[in-house]
Amino acid sequence: MNAEIIAAGSELLTPARSDTNSLWLTARLNELGVEVTQKTIVGDDRDRLAAAVRGALERVEIVIVTGGLGPTEDDVTREAVAQALQRRLVFSEEIRGWIEQRFARFGRPMAAINRRQAFLIEGAEQLENPNGTAPGQWIEDGGKLILLLPGPPNEMQPMFENFGLARLRERVPPQSIRTRFYRVAGMGESDLDQLIAPLYKPYANPVTTILAAAGDIQIHLRARAATNEQAEALAAELGAKIEAALGERIYSNDGSPLEKVVGERLKSRGETVAVAESCTAGLLGARITEAAGASAWFVGGFQVYETAMKTRLLGIDPGLIEAQGVVSEAVARALAESARERTGATWALAVTGAAGPDSAGAAAPGTVWIGVASAGGAEAKMFRFPGGRGRVRMFAVQSALNVLRLKLSGGTV
Amino acid sequence: MNAEIIAAGSELLTPARSDTNSLWLTARLNELGVEVTQKTIVGDDRDRLAAAVRGALERVEIVIVTGGLGPTEDDVTREAVAQALQRRLVFSEEIRGWIEQRFARFGRPMAAINRRQAFLIEGAEQLENPNGTAPGQWIEDGGKLILLLPGPPNEMQPMFENFGLARLRERVPPQSIRTRFYRVAGMGESDLDQLIAPLYKPYANPVTTILAAAGDIQIHLRARAATNEQAEALAAELGAKIEAALGERIYSNDGSPLEKVVGERLKSRGETVAVAESCTAGLLGARITEAAGASAWFVGGFQVYETAMKTRLLGIDPGLIEAQGVVSEAVARALAESARERTGATWALAVTGAAGPDSAGAAAPGTVWIGVASAGGAEAKMFRFPGGRGRVRMFAVQSALNVLRLKLSGGTV
Numbered sequence: 001m002n003a004e005i006i007a008a009g010s011e012l013l014t015p016a017r018s019d020t021n022s023l024w025l026t027a028r029l030n031e032l033g034v035e036v037t038q039k040t041i042v043g044d045d046r047d048r049l050a051a052a053v054r055g056a057l058e059r060v061e062i063v064i065v066t067g068g069l070g071p072t073e074d075d076v077t078r079e080a081v082a083q084a085l086q087r088r089l090v091f092s093e094e095i096r097g098w099i100e101q102r103f104a105r106f107g108r109p110m111a112a113i114n115r116r117q118a119f120l121i122e123g124a125e126q127l128e129n130p131n132g133t134a135p136g137q138w139i140e141d142g143g144k145l146i147l148l149l150p151g152p153p154n155e156m157q158p159m160f161e162n163f164g165l166a167r168l169r170e171r172v173p174p175q176s177i178r179t180r181f182y183r184v185a186g187m188g189e190s191d192l193d194q195l196i197a198p199l200y201k202p203y204a205n206p207v208t209t210i211l212a213a214a215g216d217i218q219i220h221l222r223a224r225a226a227t228n229e230q231a232e233a234l235a236a237e238l239g240a241k242i243e244a245a246l247g248e249r250i251y252s253n254d255g256s257p258l259e260k261v262v263g264e265r266l267k268s269r270g271e272t273v274a275v276a277e278s279c280t281a282g283l284l285g286a287r288i289t290e291a292a293g294a295s296a297w298f299v300g301g302f303q304v305y306e307t308a309m310k311t312r313l314l315g316i317d318p319g320l321i322e323a324q325g326v327v328s329e330a331v332a333r334a335l336a337e338s339a340r341e342r343t344g345a346t347w348a349l350a351v352t353g354a355a356g357p358d359s360a361g362a363a364a365p366g367t368v369w370i371g372v373a374s375a376g377g378a379e380a381k382m383f384r385f386p387g388g389r390g391r392v393r394m395f396a397v398q399s400a401l402n403v404l405r406l407k408l409s410g411g412t413v
Numbered sequence: 414m415n416a417e418i419i420a421a422g423s424e425l426l427t428p429a430r431s432d433t434n435s436l437w438l439t440a441r442l443n444e445l446g447v448e449v450t451q452k453t454i455v456g457d458d459r460d461r462l463a464a465a466v467r468g469a470l471e472r473v474e475i476v477i478v479t480g481g482l483g484p485t486e487d488d489v490t491r492e493a494v495a496q497a498l499q500r501r502l503v504f505s506e507e508i509r510g511w512i513e514q515r516f517a518r519f520g521r522p523m524a525a526i527n528r529r530q531a532f533l534i535e536g537a538e539q540l541e542n543p544n545g546t547a548p549g550q551w552i553e554d555g556g557k558l559i560l561l562l563p564g565p566p567n568e569m570q571p572m573f574e575n576f577g578l579a580r581l582r583e584r585v586p587p588q589s590i591r592t593r594f595y596r597v598a599g600m601g602e603s604d605l606d607q608l609i610a611p612l613y614k615p616y617a618n619p620v621t622t623i624l625a626a627a628g629d630i631q632i633h634l635r636a637r638a639a640t641n642e643q644a645e646a647l648a649a650e651l652g653a654k655i656e657a658a659l660g661e662r663i664y665s666n667d668g669s670p671l672e673k674v675v676g677e678r679l680k681s682r683g684e685t686v687a688v689a690e691s692c693t694a695g696l697l698g699a700r701i702t703e704a705a706g707a708s709a710w711f712v713g714g715f716q717v718y719e720t721a722m723k724t725r726l727l728g729i730d731p732g733l734i735e736a737q738g739v740v741s742e743a744v745a746r747a748l749a750e751s752a753r754e755r756t757g758a759t760w761a762l763a764v765t766g767a768a769g770p771d772s773a774g775a776a777a778p779g780t781v782w783i784g785v786a787s788a789g790g791a792e793a794k795m796f797r798f799p800g801g802r803g804r805v806r807m808f809a810v811q812s813a814l815n816v817l818r819l820k821l822s823g824g825t826v
Binding site: 012013014015016018019020022023024026027030035036037038039040041042043045048052055059188189190191193194197201207209210211220275277279280281282283284285286288289290292294295298299300301302303304305306308309312313342343344356366384386387388389390391393 | 423424425426427428429430431432433435436437439440443448449450451452453454455456458461465468472483484485486487515518519520521524525526527544545546567622623624688690692693694695696697698699701702703705707708711712713714715716717718719721722725726755756757769802803806
């Protein structure tokens, strides 16, 4: 069963505001096994909203409209949906009395404009609003279901949970959903897709979604079936194939971010990590400490942004920098070694690279050396990252964490 | 002139992701005097996307489709728009060559699936993508304009700014728009709105928009008129009132971010800054170096996350930490003084705070001390920030930069 969500409100067509109700509603609908196949955002325009509702009713079984149930002239949802369904609006004396009582509870008379909120679409059932004056409406029309919900989340959410969800469940064929959420580091999106597309393409169920950020790819599998066992079997079958194809490149199978995966592995070994950051200037330390509990494995480090600081704070030989260049294997190794020694951490990661056009040194923009030091010595690996300054720094941080992850698994960088 | 924006991508129909490209595009379109009247979000489904494009073309003059230009099978925007316009797809040898070159620059062969990205809709002009392999497309059809843009914001935004905006301006009836873009630090959104709402409320033109992030508030004024002079007069009149009300709290009147404002002030004085970061663990250094050219004023610093590192890397007396607590005025001052001394920078900023529930020490979560040291000595200021760990760290970074800005203006922290 499919649903569409229509958000009504001119403010949702400005640069500053976006519709967030649909995210919350999508989560609730997905739990029932209902897919959201389209979302539409329209302004306070009766004809446009009516057309959007008519269009949605041609495509899906469930149409939810949020917003536009307020008392003012630009709240046009009631009129627009009535127009779309070719039904009349009917004044409800009961709702008027209920709105009046609500005002009375706050010691105020009902404002005249609130009368607008007492109109129901002919044949609609009202959904009580515990937190506001706008009742919702539940309408059945030729086997389709139309739900009108208020825009403010603190009104919409309890109304949907208390009065919409249980009734909706009765209409939706029962089904189970099982998911997998892999995260992959160390390869590009095209390379990954070439490897796994032949695996997931044959499956319409589970549905596979791939999302890529700088150096980080997420793979979502979502299997639907009549029973938990069937859904789990579908998810497990495709999941096993993807796991076999990607192997060590999968760093997480529950969606955990890389800094958490690496941190927890360090914690379980009773080990710690320090950093020495040149072009990233602190971003790696900031990222490592995004994970809750990072004080158990992160000690600190050095922001050696200026070339002179590499010598001043970490004692790197100026002759080495002169001879090898500041973006070099030798300097990356020396930075990692010195950071490890000066902090006493089990591991140290170093980042030295040319993030952007104003970088020091002769290295091409996008060139980054990652160094890693441990009791066994230091090594370093070169990367070439695409994109501008910000993107290169994000790639560098992700890659440094991945280098440590691979070292912790006993691999090489 | 009206536009609709269609975002393509099944991930945008999940509970976790929302379309943010349309917000950015709406701001650019509004500046041209183009209103966005509807937004649609569809999954990776060719027929549904084609239907959405056809619907939009019936309603408005400009249709922008974002996303779905990637190399994989579920990137269906090219096919869907060709279907909607009843045009063929044409393979472009030129684009293929260009994509191949881009791969070559990163030392990799072009993946076979990237060939998909070299197809243009018949009659389309390609829009160059400086940050990715997916070219955009500019299509004219019966007096209507269809723009296909890639989904990743770092590809979409420069493409639209560099290749879309100027051409679009030629098609839009001229009107003059003058804007002001203030940024404010050191006060909350409610306090700010109470102060300036009486000033901007009487004006329907300029339109005033206020956006708040952690410790950073943006105020946009947008005046529209038939001539430049009239628009400028409208913007200047309200602008002067807001400037008078907010005074020093405005750090930028051209939208420049705080790290750039502070950095350029340091540069013009020939001065430098270093950092010592506890709870922010590098985030302040990373933020300072987001500004291009930061190597002229940022030298580096110390990530003293673990309490022991404050002593080990910066020589802070363990007795002082024991007596005053690690989140204290004395420790913030000592960290700043030591970082300044060890780096030789003109200024040093220190951050020590309780960012979240697992923070060391007895300070309440959200408590942060910012220290600042210069040749004149060191001082520190306490802040109490709302929100979770991530938000407190962002507030701390913003506030540290603002402390330095006020010191550079000769103020006190």
